[in-house]
Amino acid sequence: MDFALSEEQQFLKQTVDDVLRDQCTLDVVRADAADNQTKNASLYDALTQIGIPGTLISEDYGGVGLRLLDAALIAESLGGSVATIPFIGSSVVAPLAIELAGSDEQKNAWLPRLANGEITCGVAFGDHVGARDNEPLTSDDASINGRSMFALDIQNADVMLVATADCELHLVERSEVELKPLYTIDRTRSVGELVFEKSSSEPLSSTSDPSGTLAKVIDAGRVVVAADTLGAGQTMLDKAVAYAGERQQFNRVIGSFQAVKHMCAEMAAELEPCRSLVWYAAHAYDAIPEDARLTACHAKAHLAEVGRFVARKATEVHGGMGFTDLLGLHYWFKRIELNRQLLGTPEFVRNEAAKMQGWV
Amino acid sequence: MDLEYSAEYDAFRNELRQFLDEHKHLSPGAVARPPANREEKEDGPNPAQRWQQLLIEHGYAARTIPKEYGGCGEEPDPLKAHIIAEEFAKARVRPGHSGDNRLVPTVLELGTEEQKRWLVPPSIRGEMTWCQGYSEPGSGSDLASLSTRAEVDGDDFVINGQKIWTSGAQHADMMFCLVRTEPDAPKHQGISYLVFSMDTPGIEVRPLVTMTGEATFNEVFFTDARVPKNQIIGKRGEGWFVANNTLKHEREGLGDPHQAENRFREIEELMSNENVDGEPIMNNPAHRDRLLQLQGRMLAMKYNGMRVLTSQRKHEEPGLPRWIIKLQGCELNHQMAAMAIDALGELGTLYHRSDHIRAGGMWQQRFMMDLGLIIGGGTAQIQKNMIGERALGLPKEPKVEAKSA
Numbered sequence: 086m087d088f089a090l091s092e093e094q095q096f097l098k099q100t101v102d103d104v105l106r107d108q109c110t111l112d113v114v115r116a117d118a119a120d121n122q123t124k125n126a127s128l129y130d131a132l133t134q135i136g137i138p139g140t141l142i143s144e145d146y147g148g149v150g151l152r153l154l155d156a157a158l159i160a161e162s163l164g165g166s167v168a169t170i171p172f173i174g175s176s177v178v179a180p181l182a183i184e185l186a187g188s189d190e191q192k193n194a195w196l197p198r199l200a201n202g203e204i205t206c207g208v209a210f211g212d213h214v215g216a217r218d219n220e221p222l223t224s225d226d227a228s229i230n231g232r233s234m235f236a237l238d239i240q241n242a243d244v245m246l247v248a249t250a251d252c253e254l255h256l257v258e259r260s261e262v263e264l265k266p267l268y269t270i271d272r273t274r275s276v277g278e279l280v281f282e283k284s285s286s287e288p289l290s291s292t293s294d295p296s297g298t299l300a301k302v303i304d305a306g307r308v309v310v311a312a313d314t315l316g317a318g319q320t321m322l323d324k325a326v327a328y329a330g331e332r333q334q335f336n337r338v339i340g341s342f343q344a345v346k347h348m349c350a351e352m353a354a355e356l357e358p359c360r361s362l363v364w365y366a367a368h369a370y371d372a373i374p375e376d377a378r379l380t381a382c383h384a385k386a387h388l389a390e391v392g393r394f395v396a397r398k399a400t401e402v403h404g405g406m407g408f409t410d411l412l413g414l415h416y417w418f419k420r421i422e423l424n425r426q427l428l429g430t431p432e433f434v435r436n437e438a439a440k441m442q443g444w445v
Numbered sequence: 446m447d448l449e450y451s452a453e454y455d456a457f458r459n460e461l462r463q464f465l466d467e468h469k470h471l472s473p474g475a476v477a478r479p480p481a482n483r484e485e486k487e488d489g490p491n492p493a494q495r496w497q498q499l500l501i502e503h504g505y506a507a508r509t510i511p512k513e514y515g516g517c518g519e520e521p522d523p524l525k526a527h528i529i530a531e532e533f534a535k536a537r538v539r540p541g542h543s544g545d546n547r548l549v550p551t552v553l554e555l556g557t558e559e560q561k562r563w564l565v566p567p568s569i570r571g572e573m574t575w576c577q578g579y580s581e582p583g584s585g586s587d588l589a590s591l592s593t594r595a596e597v598d599g600d601d602f603v604i605n606g607q608k609i610w611t612s613g614a615q616h617a618d619m620m621f622c623l624v625r626t627e628p629d630a631p632k633h634q635g636i637s638y639l640v641f642s643m644d645t646p647g648i649e650v651r652p653l654v655t656m657t658g659e660a661t662f663n664e665v666f667f668t669d670a671r672v673p674k675n676q677i678i679g680k681r682g683e684g685w686f687v688a689n690n691t692l693k694h695e696r697e698g699l700g701d702p703h704q705a706e707n708r709f710r711e712i713e714e715l716m717s718n719e720n721v722d723g724e725p726i727m728n729n730p731a732h733r734d735r736l737l738q739l740q741g742r743m744l745a746m747k748y749n750g751m752r753v754l755t756s757q758r759k760h761e762e763p764g765l766p767r768w769i770i771k772l773q774g775c776e777l778n779h780q781m782a783a784m785a786i787d788a789l790g791e792l793g794t795l796y797h798r799s800d801h802i803r804a805g806g807m808w809q810q811r812f813m814m815d816l817g818l819i820i821g822g823g824t825a826q827i828q829k830n831m832i833g834e835r836a837l838g839l840p841k842e843p844k845v846e847a848k849s850a
Contacts, residue, residue, distance in 0.1 A: 086447070086448060086449070086450055086451075086454070086524055086751075086754075086755070086758075087446065087447045087448075087755055087758075088446065088448065088748070088751040088752050088754070088755045089446065089752065089755045089756075089759075090446070091446065094446075154446060326837050326838070326839065329839060330838070330839060330840070337843065338840055340833070340839035340840055341839065341840040341841065341842055341843065342842075343826070343829075343830065343842065346829065346830065346833035346834070346839050347826070347829040347830075347833065349833055349837055349839060350772075350828075350829035350830070350832035350833040350837065351829065353765060353769065353832055353836065353837060354769040354772050354773050354829075354832060355773075357749065357765045357766055357769055358742075358745035358746050358748070358749040358766070358769070358773065359745055360749075360752075361745060361748035361749040361751065361752045361766070362741070362744060362745040362748055362749075364446065364748065364752075365744070365748040365751075368446045368448065372446075372448070373448065380744065383737075383740065383741040383744050383745075386737070386738075386741055387738075387741035387742065387744075387745055390738070390741075432734060435734055435737040435738065435741075436730075436733075436734075436737075438737055438740070439733050439734075439737055444717075444727050444733055444736075445733070
């Protein structure tokens, strides 16, 4: 029994953190946000050098062949630095879907190029995670019709992974889709509306259980979104503690006032168990199938709640400065808020958890 | 990350399960109460003591206490301790104990050889039970300001003063107690840690009825109570250090994640079996969503516990994951009790053996008792100070100068 990160995992996270510290400073994020850039080329290149896009792709297809817990650690780092690159859709959900449901030919065609960073993939699961303003996606003779909202990682994506209302997975090339960006509060990731009109598609049909496969890759996406929130929340807490230890009022650092200290303690007390929940959910995806779906849902929902709590309290600890653009704390706040709604709101996801336990 | 148990631990768990299957009929009920007062005690071991003896013989209680003091003398193994706690909880069988989990480790660490032989063996057999004399009416969170004094007179300390919140004082055999022996020393350096019989003349125990309607706590009054000088653990003036050792052990016991998981299962059953307007409460989406939110919190705390356990196995300091357990665990238990009461609605307010009462009013009892636990053993606010200062490194509140008399 060893519920801890291995040395390799700690090293992986450290390596990603080192790249981000150099290449993903607040100035970089600020400039990317102003330019509406959600795939920072030099950052993406630097992360590609260390194999990040191929984390989950097996070595047979040019990837690193790691597991979801490793991807969750990377997502934690990316969230911690509000990194302006595609990851959750393009490097987690899409490659897992292709590995699980693609033919050998499809795997050979797509995975090596995803692994080496040559292409990225958007993900459109709107019909399955709480459809809003969608027109259900239908497939007909290898073509797709309909509209999917809040597709993820779409900016400059070369191909889109879509799930039809009937749980079929398809790949659709960028040129076949009408893409309308949606501008959320979070300027560090791209989401948008995809409109399909007789868009020719490539079905990923080498799976005997399409709905199970779809559910499985959504689980993976949820765990990784939760990990992103964990990282963003941890950075907000760290910044709040640092600020409370420096800022002086009434001739004292404000962190010596219990009103402020207790906000920091409450954030830490709420956030720290989340780390274990994310680790467990990711590990369950890898190794404990009977717990995987339930813990993925709980990780997604619980991190949404704790993330919002931490984002709000950390902002408050910074006083008026927390509310300004000067400090840039809002990039983390907004990242956490978008994560909360992505791939199923907490209420939606908890209802799924209720169904799988036979409570509905 | 490897959550499989090695063959050694699987075998250990299997043996334990077999033991529980074969012997659990001998276990006293989980809610068996000690006799109401010390005079009612019978001669010879009672069922709880016989059960404890059986557990010690099989290595399931007092595991790490050395053989010469009546324990099993096993090497500390947090994983085996965890398996024991888990299996007893699953089987809903009363677990064994290690005497008193605050006093016994303290005596083993800091007591003299004579004290260890005197206090440890009967404590772990359950023949010598303990209460803790720490808090005073004027010294709660600021425990080190305590003023119950002990003055030397011949070969004895003579104790005068008052303790409060003394759980179990009405049936304990012994007290471990903080007293001020050096009134002129700075407050943390003037305290000593004494142990003595509750039969000592000059001790009066008065039950303190709490909001639950029960008297689980007491006030204890000392009027010239004489305790031999050799009944001190550690040296004179070092009692604060000794007590901190004890508090460390108490803090680890509160907010046990097994308890939260068992409680969660009970609420799940309740919501599936109880009806409102002829429908199971589980069918109400508002109640269901609350249950799921608590399940998420409960799982996070469960896995946090696994992380702490792993650190302990590797002899690493767990840090923040352990600092938060008392605060978060007690709060979670309280919220679960509140959830169960709300699921029962008006039925949830029944108490005092009323008709239609559910589970004997257990949820109300827990709801109130948990509030006591949020306050006791270091209030939630003191816990937040500790998390802020010791785990996050924030500065302490500046000290207010004490007024000179």
